[in-house]
Amino acid sequence: MAVYTRLGAEEMAGIIAAFEVGTLTSAKGIAEGVSNSNWLIETEQAGTARRFILTMFESRTEIADLPFFLDLLDHLAAHGAPVARTMHDCEGASHRLHRTPEGDKALALIEFLPGVSVSEPTPEQARAVGGALAQIHLAAADFPASRENSLALPAWQQLLKDCGREALESIHPELGRIVERELALLAAEWPADLPRGVIHADLFPDNVLMLGDKVTGLIDFYFACTDLFAYDVAVTHAAWCFSSDGARFDPALSRALLEGYAAVRPLSEVECAALPLLARGAAMRFLATRAYDWLNTPADALVTPKDPMAFARRLDFYANPENAGVFA
Ligand SMILES: Nc1ncnc2c1ncn2[C@@H]1O[C@H](COP(=O)(O)OP(=O)(O)OP(=O)(O)O)[C@@H](O)[C@H]1O
Numbered sequence: 001m002a003v004y005t006r007l008g009a010e011e012m013a014g015i016i017a018a019f020e021v022g023t024l025t026s027a028k029g030i031a032e033g034v035s036n037s038n039w040l041i042e043t044e045q046a047g048t049a050r051r052f053i054l055t056m057f058e059s060r061t062e063i064a065d066l067p068f069f070l071d072l073l074d075h076l077a078a079h080g081a082p083v084a085r086t087m088h089d090c091e092g093a094s095h096r097l098h099r100t101p102e103g104d105k106a107l108a109l110i111e112f113l114p115g116v117s118v119s120e121p122t123p124e125q126a127r128a129v130g131g132a133l134a135q136i137h138l139a140a141a142d143f144p145a146s147r148e149n150s151l152a153l154p155a156w157q158q159l160l161k162d163c164g165r166e167a168l169e170s171i172h173p174e175l176g177r178i179v180e181r182e183l184a185l186l187a188a189e190w191p192a193d194l195p196r197g198v199i200h201a202d203l204f205p206d207n208v209l210m211l212g213d214k215v216t217g218l219i220d221f222y223f224a225c226t227d228l229f230a231y232d233v234a235v236t237h238a239a240w241c242f243s244s245d246g247a248r249f250d251p252a253l254s255r256a257l258l259e260g261y262a263a264v265r266p267l268s269e270v271e272c273a274a275l276p277l278l279a280r281g282a283a284m285r286f287l288a289t290r291a292y293d294w295l296n297t298p299a300d301a302l303v304t305p306k307d308p309m310a311f312a313r314r315l316d317f318y319a320n321p322e323n324a325g326v327f328a
Protein backbone atom coordinates (compact mmCIF):
# COMPACT_ATOMS: atom_id res chain seq x y z
CA MET A 1 0.00 0.00 0.00
CA ALA A 2 1.19 3.51 -0.58
CA VAL A 3 -1.24 6.07 0.66
CA TYR A 4 0.06 7.16 4.03
CA THR A 5 -1.87 10.42 4.29
CA ARG A 6 -5.67 10.60 4.00
CA LEU A 7 -7.03 13.49 1.97
CA GLY A 8 -10.77 14.30 2.05
CA ALA A 9 -12.67 14.99 -1.19
CA GLU A 10 -12.90 18.78 -0.64
CA GLU A 11 -9.26 18.92 0.39
CA MET A 12 -8.23 17.03 -2.76
CA ALA A 13 -10.38 19.31 -4.98
CA GLY A 14 -8.68 22.35 -3.41
CA ILE A 15 -5.21 20.90 -4.03
CA ILE A 16 -5.95 20.15 -7.69
CA ALA A 17 -7.59 23.57 -8.24
CA ALA A 18 -4.26 25.24 -7.39
CA PHE A 19 -2.63 23.58 -10.42
CA GLU A 20 -5.24 24.92 -12.88
CA VAL A 21 -5.55 21.62 -14.74
CA GLY A 22 -9.37 21.53 -14.80
CA THR A 23 -11.97 20.19 -12.39
CA LEU A 24 -11.23 17.09 -10.35
CA THR A 25 -13.38 14.16 -11.49
CA SER A 26 -11.67 11.30 -9.64
CA ALA A 27 -8.77 10.57 -7.28
CA LYS A 28 -7.74 6.98 -6.60
CA GLY A 29 -4.99 5.90 -4.20
CA ILE A 30 -2.26 3.84 -5.90
CA ALA A 31 -1.28 0.61 -4.18
CA GLU A 32 2.23 0.34 -5.68
CA GLY A 33 5.24 2.13 -4.23
CA VAL A 34 6.50 2.23 -0.69
CA SER A 35 8.13 5.62 -0.07
CA ASN A 36 5.50 8.21 -0.89
CA SER A 37 1.72 8.53 -1.13
CA ASN A 38 0.47 8.50 -4.73
CA TRP A 39 -2.96 9.07 -6.31
CA LEU A 40 -4.17 8.71 -9.89
CA ILE A 41 -5.99 11.99 -10.58
CA GLU A 42 -8.52 12.60 -13.35
CA THR A 43 -9.74 16.05 -14.28
CA GLU A 44 -11.89 17.57 -16.96
CA GLN A 45 -10.74 20.71 -18.74
CA ALA A 46 -12.67 22.29 -21.62
CA GLY A 47 -14.43 18.99 -22.28
CA THR A 48 -11.18 16.96 -22.29
CA ALA A 49 -10.36 14.29 -19.72
CA ARG A 50 -6.81 14.56 -18.31
CA ARG A 51 -4.80 12.24 -16.05
CA PHE A 52 -2.03 12.97 -13.57
CA ILE A 53 -0.16 11.41 -10.69
CA LEU A 54 -0.32 13.33 -7.42
CA THR A 55 2.62 12.51 -5.15
CA MET A 56 2.77 13.50 -1.51
CA PHE A 57 6.36 13.24 -0.32
CA GLU A 58 6.57 11.37 2.95
CA SER A 59 9.45 11.49 5.40
CA ARG A 60 12.14 9.83 3.25
CA THR A 61 12.40 12.62 0.68
CA GLU A 62 14.07 15.89 1.76
CA ILE A 63 11.91 18.84 0.68
CA ALA A 64 15.12 20.79 -0.03
CA ASP A 65 15.96 18.21 -2.74
CA LEU A 66 12.62 18.58 -4.57
CA PRO A 67 13.66 21.43 -6.90
CA PHE A 68 16.54 19.22 -8.13
CA PHE A 69 14.30 16.17 -8.69
CA LEU A 70 11.35 18.02 -10.23
CA ASP A 71 13.37 20.41 -12.42
CA LEU A 72 15.29 17.35 -13.64
CA LEU A 73 12.01 15.72 -14.79
CA ASP A 74 11.12 18.83 -16.79
CA HIS A 75 14.63 19.06 -18.25
CA LEU A 76 14.72 15.41 -19.34
CA ALA A 77 11.19 15.55 -20.79
CA ALA A 78 12.08 18.72 -22.73
CA HIS A 79 15.07 16.84 -24.19
CA GLY A 80 12.83 14.06 -25.51
CA ALA A 81 13.52 11.46 -22.78
CA PRO A 82 10.57 9.27 -21.71
CA VAL A 83 10.07 11.12 -18.44
CA ALA A 84 6.92 12.74 -17.01
CA ARG A 85 6.77 16.52 -16.77
CA THR A 86 5.67 18.22 -13.57
CA MET A 87 2.60 20.45 -13.66
CA HIS A 88 3.45 23.83 -12.17
CA ASP A 89 0.86 25.50 -9.95
CA CYS A 90 -0.81 28.87 -10.49
CA GLU A 91 2.25 30.58 -8.99
CA GLY A 92 4.67 28.68 -11.22
CA ALA A 93 5.93 26.41 -8.42
CA SER A 94 6.77 22.74 -9.12
CA HIS A 95 5.61 21.67 -5.66
CA ARG A 96 3.35 22.97 -2.91
CA LEU A 97 3.27 22.51 0.82
CA HIS A 98 0.10 21.06 2.30
CA ARG A 99 -0.85 21.15 5.98
CA THR A 100 -1.53 17.67 7.44
CA PRO A 101 -1.97 16.50 11.07
CA GLU A 102 1.69 15.32 10.94
CA GLY A 103 2.97 18.70 9.73
CA ASP A 104 3.49 20.31 6.33
CA LYS A 105 4.13 17.88 3.47
CA ALA A 106 5.16 18.63 -0.11
CA LEU A 107 2.96 17.71 -3.07
CA ALA A 108 3.72 17.54 -6.78
CA LEU A 109 1.40 16.90 -9.71
CA ILE A 110 3.08 14.89 -12.44
CA GLU A 111 2.06 14.04 -15.98
CA PHE A 112 0.53 10.53 -16.27
CA LEU A 113 2.44 8.23 -18.60
CA PRO A 114 0.98 5.04 -20.06
CA GLY A 115 2.68 1.67 -19.61
CA VAL A 116 3.22 -1.08 -17.05
CA SER A 117 6.24 -2.30 -15.11
CA VAL A 118 7.42 -5.70 -16.32
CA SER A 119 8.22 -8.45 -13.84
CA GLU A 120 9.80 -10.95 -16.28
CA PRO A 121 11.74 -8.75 -18.74
CA THR A 122 12.72 -10.04 -22.16
CA PRO A 123 16.10 -9.23 -23.76
CA GLU A 124 14.41 -6.73 -26.13
CA GLN A 125 12.91 -4.92 -23.14
CA ALA A 126 16.29 -4.91 -21.36
CA ARG A 127 17.86 -3.47 -24.54
CA ALA A 128 15.29 -0.66 -24.57
CA VAL A 129 15.95 0.08 -20.91
CA GLY A 130 19.70 0.25 -21.52
CA GLY A 131 19.04 2.73 -24.33
CA ALA A 132 16.69 4.85 -22.17
CA LEU A 133 19.28 4.97 -19.38
CA ALA A 134 21.94 6.23 -21.80
CA GLN A 135 19.43 8.72 -23.18
CA ILE A 136 18.90 10.33 -19.76
CA HIS A 137 22.67 10.42 -19.12
CA LEU A 138 23.12 12.37 -22.35
CA ALA A 139 20.00 14.52 -21.93
CA ALA A 140 21.09 15.68 -18.46
CA ALA A 141 24.50 16.88 -19.72
CA ASP A 142 23.40 20.54 -19.68
CA PHE A 143 21.20 20.28 -16.57
CA PRO A 144 22.61 23.07 -14.41
CA ALA A 145 22.03 21.65 -10.91
CA SER A 146 23.89 18.89 -9.10
CA ARG A 147 23.18 16.75 -6.05
CA GLU A 148 25.65 14.67 -4.09
CA ASN A 149 24.84 10.94 -3.92
CA SER A 150 23.59 10.50 -0.36
CA LEU A 151 23.73 6.72 -0.84
CA ALA A 152 27.35 6.35 -1.95
CA LEU A 153 30.11 4.31 -0.27
CA PRO A 154 30.28 6.35 3.01
CA ALA A 155 26.52 5.82 3.48
CA TRP A 156 26.82 2.04 2.87
CA GLN A 157 29.62 1.91 5.45
CA GLN A 158 27.52 3.85 7.98
CA LEU A 159 24.31 1.89 7.40
CA LEU A 160 26.12 -1.45 7.77
CA LYS A 161 28.00 -0.24 10.85
CA ASP A 162 24.65 0.83 12.34
CA CYS A 163 23.26 -2.66 11.61
CA GLY A 164 26.14 -4.25 13.58
CA ARG A 165 27.97 -7.44 12.72
CA GLU A 166 25.91 -9.65 15.02
CA ALA A 167 22.63 -8.45 13.54
CA LEU A 168 23.98 -8.96 9.99
CA GLU A 169 24.90 -12.51 11.02
CA SER A 170 21.35 -13.03 12.27
CA ILE A 171 20.25 -12.46 8.65
CA HIS A 172 22.86 -14.95 7.38
CA PRO A 173 25.85 -16.40 9.26
CA GLU A 174 28.26 -15.35 6.45
CA LEU A 175 26.94 -11.81 5.96
CA GLY A 176 29.21 -10.04 8.49
CA ARG A 177 32.32 -11.52 6.90
CA ILE A 178 31.22 -10.78 3.33
CA VAL A 179 30.32 -7.17 4.15
CA GLU A 180 33.64 -6.54 5.91
CA ARG A 181 35.66 -7.99 3.02
CA GLU A 182 33.72 -6.21 0.28
CA LEU A 183 33.58 -2.80 1.99
CA ALA A 184 37.37 -2.88 2.43
CA LEU A 185 37.87 -3.72 -1.25
CA LEU A 186 35.40 -1.08 -2.45
CA ALA A 187 37.00 1.60 -0.26
CA ALA A 188 40.46 0.73 -1.60
CA GLU A 189 39.56 0.49 -5.28
CA TRP A 190 36.52 2.73 -5.96
CA PRO A 191 37.32 4.76 -9.10
CA ALA A 192 37.14 8.53 -8.84
CA ASP A 193 37.90 9.80 -12.33
CA LEU A 194 35.31 8.17 -14.61
CA PRO A 195 32.80 10.27 -16.60
CA ARG A 196 30.09 11.60 -14.30
CA GLY A 197 26.83 13.50 -14.49
CA VAL A 198 23.23 13.12 -13.38
CA ILE A 199 22.25 9.49 -12.79
CA HIS A 200 18.93 7.83 -11.85
CA ALA A 201 20.58 5.51 -9.29
CA ASP A 202 17.53 3.25 -8.76
CA LEU A 203 16.38 2.08 -12.21
CA PHE A 204 14.66 -1.15 -11.15
CA PRO A 205 11.91 -2.72 -13.29
CA ASP A 206 9.27 -1.13 -11.03
CA ASN A 207 10.61 2.30 -11.99
CA VAL A 208 10.22 1.73 -15.73
CA LEU A 209 6.86 1.85 -17.54
CA MET A 210 6.75 -0.11 -20.81
CA LEU A 211 4.34 -0.89 -23.62
CA GLY A 212 5.64 -4.03 -25.33
CA ASP A 213 9.34 -3.46 -26.03
CA LYS A 214 9.09 0.31 -25.78
CA VAL A 215 9.99 2.35 -22.70
CA THR A 216 7.14 4.81 -22.14
CA GLY A 217 8.23 6.19 -18.78
CA LEU A 218 11.15 6.30 -16.39
CA ILE A 219 9.79 7.21 -12.96
CA ASP A 220 10.84 7.67 -9.36
CA PHE A 221 13.85 9.96 -9.73
CA TYR A 222 14.00 10.52 -5.97
CA PHE A 223 17.49 9.01 -5.63
CA ALA A 224 18.82 10.87 -8.69
CA CYS A 225 22.17 12.51 -8.03
CA THR A 226 25.50 13.41 -9.61
CA ASP A 227 27.75 10.35 -9.81
CA LEU A 228 29.52 7.99 -12.24
CA PHE A 229 27.51 7.06 -15.36
CA ALA A 230 29.03 3.58 -15.30
CA TYR A 231 27.84 3.13 -11.69
CA ASP A 232 24.27 3.76 -12.94
CA VAL A 233 24.84 1.10 -15.62
CA ALA A 234 25.99 -1.27 -12.84
CA VAL A 235 22.91 -0.48 -10.71
CA THR A 236 20.61 -1.12 -13.66
CA HIS A 237 22.49 -4.33 -14.49
CA ALA A 238 22.07 -5.61 -10.91
CA ALA A 239 18.38 -4.66 -10.98
CA TRP A 240 17.46 -6.21 -14.36
CA CYS A 241 19.71 -9.19 -15.10
CA PHE A 242 18.89 -11.58 -12.23
CA SER A 243 15.85 -13.40 -10.90
CA SER A 244 14.45 -11.19 -8.12
CA ASP A 245 15.95 -13.43 -5.39
CA GLY A 246 19.36 -12.96 -7.04
CA ALA A 247 19.87 -16.71 -7.44
CA ARG A 248 19.79 -16.82 -11.25
CA PHE A 249 21.79 -14.59 -13.61
CA ASP A 250 20.41 -14.17 -17.14
CA PRO A 251 23.24 -13.66 -19.67
CA ALA A 252 20.83 -12.74 -22.50
CA LEU A 253 19.32 -9.88 -20.46
CA SER A 254 22.82 -8.73 -19.51
CA ARG A 255 24.08 -8.67 -23.11
CA ALA A 256 20.98 -6.86 -24.35
CA LEU A 257 21.02 -4.24 -21.58
CA LEU A 258 24.71 -3.43 -22.13
CA GLU A 259 24.34 -3.36 -25.94
CA GLY A 260 21.25 -1.13 -25.65
CA TYR A 261 23.18 1.32 -23.48
CA ALA A 262 26.30 1.31 -25.69
CA ALA A 263 24.23 1.91 -28.83
CA VAL A 264 23.26 5.34 -27.44
CA ARG A 265 26.28 6.17 -25.27
CA PRO A 266 29.32 3.95 -25.90
CA LEU A 267 31.22 3.17 -22.70
CA SER A 268 34.93 4.00 -22.74
CA GLU A 269 37.51 1.27 -22.13
CA VAL A 270 38.16 2.48 -18.59
CA GLU A 271 34.44 2.51 -17.82
CA CYS A 272 34.09 -1.07 -19.11
CA ALA A 273 37.09 -2.17 -17.06
CA ALA A 274 35.55 -0.62 -13.92
CA LEU A 275 32.12 -2.30 -14.34
CA PRO A 276 32.88 -5.50 -12.37
CA LEU A 277 33.89 -3.45 -9.32
CA LEU A 278 31.06 -0.93 -9.77
CA ALA A 279 28.61 -3.84 -9.91
CA ARG A 280 29.94 -5.09 -6.56
CA GLY A 281 29.31 -1.55 -5.27
CA ALA A 282 25.80 -1.50 -6.72
CA ALA A 283 24.99 -4.82 -5.06
CA MET A 284 26.41 -3.46 -1.79
CA ARG A 285 24.25 -0.30 -2.05
CA PHE A 286 21.01 -2.31 -2.08
CA LEU A 287 22.31 -4.91 0.38
CA ALA A 288 23.06 -2.05 2.82
CA THR A 289 19.69 -0.26 2.61
CA ARG A 290 17.77 -3.55 2.59
CA ALA A 291 19.71 -5.00 5.57
CA TYR A 292 19.15 -1.77 7.50
CA ASP A 293 15.41 -1.77 6.73
CA TRP A 294 15.17 -5.52 7.43
CA LEU A 295 16.59 -5.01 10.92
CA ASN A 296 14.84 -1.71 11.71
CA THR A 297 11.31 -2.02 10.27
CA PRO A 298 8.77 -2.58 13.10
CA ALA A 299 6.85 -5.87 12.77
CA ASP A 300 3.52 -3.96 12.50
CA ALA A 301 4.74 -1.56 9.77
CA LEU A 302 2.63 -1.11 6.64
CA VAL A 303 5.48 -2.17 4.35
CA THR A 304 7.28 -5.50 4.16
CA PRO A 305 11.06 -5.01 4.02
CA LYS A 306 12.82 -6.35 0.91
CA ASP A 307 15.17 -9.32 1.22
CA PRO A 308 18.82 -8.20 1.63
CA MET A 309 20.08 -11.67 0.66
CA ALA A 310 18.80 -11.12 -2.89
CA PHE A 311 21.63 -8.57 -3.22
CA ALA A 312 24.16 -10.62 -1.21
CA ARG A 313 23.69 -13.29 -3.92
CA ARG A 314 24.28 -10.73 -6.67
CA LEU A 315 27.37 -9.51 -4.81
CA ASP A 316 28.64 -13.08 -4.63
CA PHE A 317 28.09 -13.40 -8.39
CA TYR A 318 29.94 -10.18 -9.24
CA ALA A 319 32.81 -11.00 -6.85
CA ASN A 320 33.41 -14.40 -8.51
CA PRO A 321 36.36 -14.02 -10.97
CA GLU A 322 34.70 -16.67 -13.20
CA ASN A 323 31.99 -14.10 -13.98
CA ALA A 324 34.35 -11.25 -14.91
CA GLY A 325 33.57 -11.84 -18.61
CA VAL A 326 30.00 -10.61 -18.18
CA PHE A 327 31.11 -7.02 -18.83
CA ALA A 328 33.79 -7.81 -21.41
N1 LIG B 1 4.25 9.48 -14.18
C1 LIG B 1 3.56 8.37 -13.94
N2 LIG B 1 2.69 7.89 -14.85
C2 LIG B 1 1.98 6.77 -14.60
N3 LIG B 1 2.05 6.06 -13.47
C3 LIG B 1 2.91 6.48 -12.53
C4 LIG B 1 3.72 7.65 -12.70
N4 LIG B 1 4.45 7.83 -11.58
C5 LIG B 1 4.11 6.83 -10.75
N5 LIG B 1 3.18 6.01 -11.30
C6 LIG B 1 2.53 4.85 -10.69
O1 LIG B 1 2.57 5.00 -9.28
C7 LIG B 1 3.23 3.87 -8.69
C8 LIG B 1 4.04 4.34 -7.48
O2 LIG B 1 5.03 5.28 -7.89
P1 LIG B 1 6.50 5.23 -7.31
O3 LIG B 1 7.15 3.92 -7.66
O4 LIG B 1 7.16 6.48 -7.75
O5 LIG B 1 6.20 5.22 -5.75
P2 LIG B 1 7.13 5.61 -4.55
O6 LIG B 1 6.47 5.14 -3.30
O7 LIG B 1 7.41 7.09 -4.66
O8 LIG B 1 8.47 4.85 -4.90
P3 LIG B 1 9.20 3.52 -4.36
O9 LIG B 1 8.20 2.50 -4.03
O10 LIG B 1 10.05 3.08 -5.53
O11 LIG B 1 10.02 4.01 -3.22
C9 LIG B 1 4.09 3.28 -9.79
O12 LIG B 1 4.28 1.91 -9.63
C10 LIG B 1 3.25 3.56 -11.04
O13 LIG B 1 2.27 2.55 -11.17
Ligand SMILES: N[C@@H](CCO)C(=O)O
Pocket residue numbers: 202204286289290306
Ligand atom coordinates in the same frame (compact mmCIF):
# COMPACT_ATOMS: atom_id res chain seq x y z
N1 LIG C 1 14.92 -0.30 -5.51
C1 LIG C 1 15.27 -0.42 -4.11
C2 LIG C 1 14.27 0.27 -3.21
C3 LIG C 1 14.30 1.76 -3.37
O1 LIG C 1 15.62 2.23 -3.31
C4 LIG C 1 15.37 -1.90 -3.71
O2 LIG C 1 14.88 -2.74 -4.47
O3 LIG C 1 15.94 -2.20 -2.66
